[in-house]
Amino acid sequence: MLNHRFFRLAVAAWLLSVAPSIFAETVLVAVAANFTKPMTEIAEAFEKSTGHGAKLSFGSSGKFVAQIENGAPFEVFMAADQENAVKLQSAGLAVADTRFTYALGKLVLWSATPGLVDDRGEVLAKGGFKHLALADPKLAPYGAAAVEVLKNLGLLEKLQPLLVQGENISQTHQFISTGNAELGFVALSQVIENGKIAGGSGWIVPDAHYAPIRQDAILLTKGAENSAAPALLQFLKSPEARAIIRKYGYNLPSQP
Amino acid sequence: MLSSADIVTLWLTFKVASLATLIMLMLGTPLAWWLARTSSRFKGICNALVALPLVLPPTVLGFYLLVMLGPKGPIGQLTSELGWGTLPFTFPGLVVASVFYSLPFVVQPLQTSFAAIGRQPLEAAATLRAGPLDTFFSVVMPLAKPGFMTAAILGFAHTVGEFGVVLMVGGNIPDKTRVVSVQIYNHVEALEYQQAHWLAGGLLLFSFTVLLVLYSALKTHPVAHQLK
Numbered sequence: 001m002l003n004h005r006f007f008r009l010a011v012a013a014w015l016l017s018v019a020p021s022i023f024a025e026t027v028l029v030a031v032a033a034n035f036t037k038p039m040t041e042i043a044e045a046f047e048k049s050t051g052h053g054a055k056l057s058f059g060s061s062g063k064f065v066a067q068i069e070n071g072a073p074f075e076v077f078m079a080a081d082q083e084n085a086v087k088l089q090s091a092g093l094a095v096a097d098t099r100f101t102y103a104l105g106k107l108v109l110w111s112a113t114p115g116l117v118d119d120r121g122e123v124l125a126k127g128g129f130k131h132l133a134l135a136d137p138k139l140a141p142y143g144a145a146a147v148e149v150l151k152n153l154g155l156l157e158k159l160q161p162l163l164v165q166g167e168n169i170s171q172t173h174q175f176i177s178t179g180n181a182e183l184g185f186v187a188l189s190q191v192i193e194n195g196k197i198a199g200g201s202g203w204i205v206p207d208a209h210y211a212p213i214r215q216d217a218i219l220l221t222k223g224a225e226n227s228a229a230p231a232l233l234q235f236l237k238s239p240e241a242r243a244i245i246r247k248y249g250y251n252l253p254s255q256p
Numbered sequence: 257m258l259s260s261a262d263i264v265t266l267w268l269t270f271k272v273a274s275l276a277t278l279i280m281l282m283l284g285t286p287l288a289w290w291l292a293r294t295s296s297r298f299k300g301i302c303n304a305l306v307a308l309p310l311v312l313p314p315t316v317l318g319f320y321l322l323v324m325l326g327p328k329g330p331i332g333q334l335t336s337e338l339g340w341g342t343l344p345f346t347f348p349g350l351v352v353a354s355v356f357y358s359l360p361f362v363v364q365p366l367q368t369s370f371a372a373i374g375r376q377p378l379e380a381a382a383t384l385r386a387g388p389l390d391t392f393f394s395v396v397m398p399l400a401k402p403g404f405m406t407a408a409i410l411g412f413a414h415t416v417g418e419f420g421v422v423l424m425v426g427g428n429i430p431d432k433t434r435v436v437s438v439q440i441y442n443h444v445e446a447l448e449y450q451q452a453h454w455l456a457g458g459l460l461l462f463s464f465t466v467l468l469v470l471y472s473a474l475k476t477h478p479v480a481h482q483l484k
Contacts, residue, residue, distance in 0.1 A: 062445045131345060136428060139445045164345045164427030167441070174319065175427065178326040180344045 025228035026053035028073055030064040032080035032215065034105065034142065034169055034187045038248040039078065045244065046235045052228035060168055062139060068093055068220065075223025076232055078102065078215070081141040085216035098219035102236045104251035105213030107145050110191050110202040111183035112176055121203040123183065124155055129162070133175040133184025136165045143169075145210040146185035152209050188249035195247065207251075214253070258454055264431055265439040266458070272347070272422075272435060273415040276354035280362040280411045281404070283355070288366035289392075306363050309356065318424025321353050325425065345427035350435070353425045354415045362411040369403025370396065409470045413463055 031039045036058045043054040057064075057074070061084040068074055068088060077094070079085045082101070088094045109124070111117045116129075123129070135143030143165070150156040164181055166172030173190050175181040188204060191197050197204075217236060223229030235241055242252055258266075291302060309317055325343045326332045332342045343349030373396060381391040397404070419437040426433030428442075436459060443452035 060445065062447060066444070066447065130341075131427075133427075136442065139442065164429060167423055167428065167438075167445075171424070174322060174424075175344075178322050179328050180322060180326040180342060181427075 024051040024053065025226050026055055027075050027223060027226055027228035027232050028055045028057070029076045029078060029232065030057050030059070030068070030072075030074040031078045032061050032064075033058050034080055034189060035078060035103065035215065037189065038103075038244050038250070041244050042236070042241050045240055046232055049238075049240070050228075050231055050235065052231055054228070054232055060139070073222060075220055075226055075229045076217065077220055078217040080105070080213075080215055082214045082216045083141075085218045088218060088220065093221055095219040095221060095224050098230075098233065099216050100233075100237070101214045101253045102217045103215045103245050104253060105142060105145075105215055106188040106207075106249055106251060107142060107149065107185055107205045107210060107213070108188040108191060108197070108202045108249075109183060109205060110176060110186050110197070110200060112179055112200040113182065114199075114201050117183055117201040117203050119203055121153075121205065123203075124150070124153060124159070129182040131164050131175075131181035131184075132159055132162045133164050133166060133172045133181035135169045135172045135185070136167055140168050141213050142185065142187050143172075145213055148210040149185070149205055192249035195249075212251075215250075258458070259451065261430065262436075262439060262451065262455055265434050265436045265455075268347075268431070268434065269416055269436040272350050272354055273412050275351050276358060276415045277362075277408055277412045279351065279355050280359055281408060284359060284362040284366055284407065284411075288363045289370055289396075291363070292367045292370035307360050309358070310360050314357065314418065314420025315424055317357060318353070318421040321356060321421065321425050325349060325352070344425045345429060345433060347432055350422055350426055350433050353421050354418060357418055357421045358411050358414045361414045362407040365403050365406040365410065366400065369400040369406075373399050405473060406470065409466055413466050416459070417463065 029039075029043075039056055039058075043056055046052065046054055061079040061081060064072070064074070064077060064079070065084050065087055068077065069091060077085060077088060085094075085099050089096075089099060109117055109121055117123050124132075134146040137143040137147045147156065150159060164175060164184075166175055169187050169190060172184055173186050176184045176186065185205075188197075191199070191202060217233060219229055219233055246252060287302075287306070291299060291306075322344055323329050324331045325335070327336065327342055335341065335343055340348075343352055377395050377399065378391060381395045386394065417437060419441065422433070422435050423438055423441070426435070426438065428434050428438055436455060440452050440455045440459070443449070443455065
């Protein structure tokens with residue numbers, strides 16, 4: 001008797017649990033590595049609010065472009081810059097008129113040592129360090145922005161011999177967090193926790209020093225038939241998602 | 257065609273690989289000899305430690321090296337004490353990282369060939385009053401020649417092809433730590449496929465030639481033939 005009732009309950013519970021997934025789809029998303037933390041949180045909110053699932057792959061934008069050009073099954077692409085999203089658009093691998101800027105990256109000069117970086121970045125001119133880390137400017141938009149900052153401060157030539165390049169901002173962060181480079185330029189999103197720089201010391205570089213790092217998202221042709229793909233792009237513009245993006249130290253473009 | 261920057265990376269790679277191979281032979285020979293002859297309790301542990309780089313993902317190994325060689329790490333503190341500064345982002349650092357990474361490719365062939373010699377030639381040498389060093393240089397080394405060749409060539413070729421570790425501890429500095437594998441990777445990442453093809457093609461040809469020479473040389477010096 002009890003068994004029988006338990007069985008009925010179990011069936012009911014199972015039915016309830018699969019009900020949303022009958023109408024829900026799952027979207028496969030290629031996400032630039034710098035957006036790992038916020039996107040993980042946004043994907044959870046997306047699943048809660050729409051019932052659709054989002055499967056996330058994190059990596060470098062350039063690699064994703066090469067993979068998508070060669071038939072990778074991604075349905076939405078969230079790049080670390082504008083250029084790579086445009087590239088897929090012109091290659092005819094994306095749906096027309098779906099590209100938009102979902103976040104503006106912010107650059108920070110960061111050190112694992114408390115007190116090393118002052119809040120005006122004067123340490124760059126003062127010196128007293130052996131290595132300054134940045135991401136490869138040829139490959140990473142945050143690296144290109146860092147070079148631009150040094151140029152604007154008139155310090156690029158002087159500091160050139162001290163530069164060490166990470167292949168991407170994650171690696172650059174490792175150079176600095178392990179203390180091998182005393183300081184360096186990373187994304188604010190990598191060192192921010194609850195709206196503050198979590199450890200060490202940092203200078204959030206003023207926007208005037210570098211061109212905005214526009215991160216663009218785009219719907220890929222493979223996702224055109226999947227209702228979850230445009231739903232995710234729509235969700236990225238929602239107040240809920242924008243609050244998460246801001247929390248992780250990104251700026252936002254004015255509402256499209 | 258290859259740009260001058262590409263040629264610089266090739267030359268640098270050749271320097272790193274030659275130096276690392278030399279150091280690995282010097283460190284690996286006594287280590288392999290000990291491993292081949294000992295019945296110590298630590299033999300298993302040492303064998304496992306030597307083989308670790310074969311199973312660890314290179315970027316993981318690179319990250320550990322970055323931590324250990326860095327200013328907060330034990331090796332980093334030692335090198336700072338000695339007045340050498342820290343090793344990451346320097347040419348010597350690249351060589352040290354390569355030695356860690358390619359050591360199993362040197363130790364294992366040596367260990368196998370030392371073990372294959374057996375006790376008899378050594379005992380014969382001892383009855384003729386040869387000291388241990390004399391025995392090693394005049395009996396063991398000629399007998400283990402194929403092992404030495406394999407070790408040197410594999411160690412060298414593996415260092416040329418390494419990528420993850422040097423990417424992690426090198427810092428990608430032109431003329432100082434930017435080796436050929438990192439340069440190819442950069443070309444691919446920047447979608448410069450043409451340059452990447454040239455360099456990768458060259459590397460492929462090089463590796464294939466090295467292995468071809470190795471195997472044809474080994475055919476003419478079979479260990480068994482030496483031991484008769």
